[in-house]
Amino acid sequence: GQQVMQIPxxxxxxxxxxxxxxxxxxxxxxxxxxxxxxxxxxxxxxxxLVKSGEVKKQKRLTFQFGEAKKNSSLHITATxxxxxxxxxxxxxxxxxxxxxxxxxxxxxxxx
Amino acid sequence: xxxxxxxxxYKITETGRQVTLMCHQTWSHSYMFWYRQDLGHGLRLxxxxxxxxxxxKGEVPDGYVVSRSKTExxxxxxxxxxxxxxxxxxxxxxxxWRDSYExxxxxxxxxxxx
Numbered sequence: 001g002q003q004v005m006q007i008p009x010x011x012x013x014x015x016x017x018x019x020x021x022x023x024x025x026x027x028x029x030x031x032x033x034x035x036x037x038x039x040x041x042x043x044x045x046x047x048x049l050v051k052s053g054e055v056k057k058q059k060r061l062t063f064q065f066g067e068a069k070k071n072s073s074l075h076i077t078a079t080x081x082x083x084x085x086x087x088x089x090x091x092x093x094x095x096x097x098x099x100x101x102x103x104x105x106x107x108x109x110x111x
Numbered sequence: 112x113x114x115x116x117x118x119x120x121y122k123i124t125e126t127g128r129q130v131t132l133m134c135h136q137t138w139s140h141s142y143m144f145w146y147r148q149d150l151g152h153g154l155r156l157x158x159x160x161x162x163x164x165x166x167x168k169g170e171v172p173d174g175y176v177v178s179r180s181k182t183e184x185x186x187x188x189x190x191x192x193x194x195x196x197x198x199x200x201x202x203x204x205x206x207x208w209r210d211s212y213e214x215x216x217x218x219x220x221x222x223x224x225x
Contacts, residue, residue, distance in 0.1 A: 043201070043216045045213045100156070100170075
């Protein structure tokens with residue numbers, strides 16, 4: 001079945017540095033979603049990308065969907081301590097509404 | 112405006128016991144999901160439901176049972192708990208609209224099986 005791979009597993013940056021996490025699928029995705037989970041919290045929806053080559057921005061966060069709709073990335077510019085958490089990508093499963101989540105990238109930001 | 116709630120938030124049970132985790136949402140979302148989260152595995156789908164009385168297996172359904180007699184409730188039962196089912200369990204709901212499949216997660220239940 002469809003698998004969503006995410007790298008890196010962990011990333012430790014100094015505050016102010018940039019951060020990028022990558023998501024790759026074995027099959028073409030109809031769309032991709034990104035979630036953030038703060039330590040001790042629950043996943044919270046960030047964004048959904050649908051179109052090939054789509055780029056969306058949310059303040060310091062930039063999300064991209066690859067041309068082949070098999071990969072995606074999340075880039076954070078000038079990280080802040082509030083960015084700490086685990087970032088997950090997720091693609092729709094064959095059911096059409098359940099999600100297959102990547103294993104996530106845990107971001108630690110040191111002041 | 113409670114949204115999506117889970118109970119209990121923490122549970123300790125013994126191997127072999129039956130335990131039920133509750134999930135309740137107030138949005139009347141059609142779809143509901145159960146995930147478990149373990150270190151190194153991310154979020155893995157256990158069961159999901161498209162509507163009342165419609166459920167389907169996810170990636171890791173063995174040892175779990177679900178039911179959905181009402182749209183707003185989606186309980187997850189561990190029929191005979193095992194140590195490998197020690198995990199954090201998240202319930203989620205969604206209502207697809209204009210090709211948006213955003214899921215809303217509950218606060219989670221931390222289950223320990225001794």
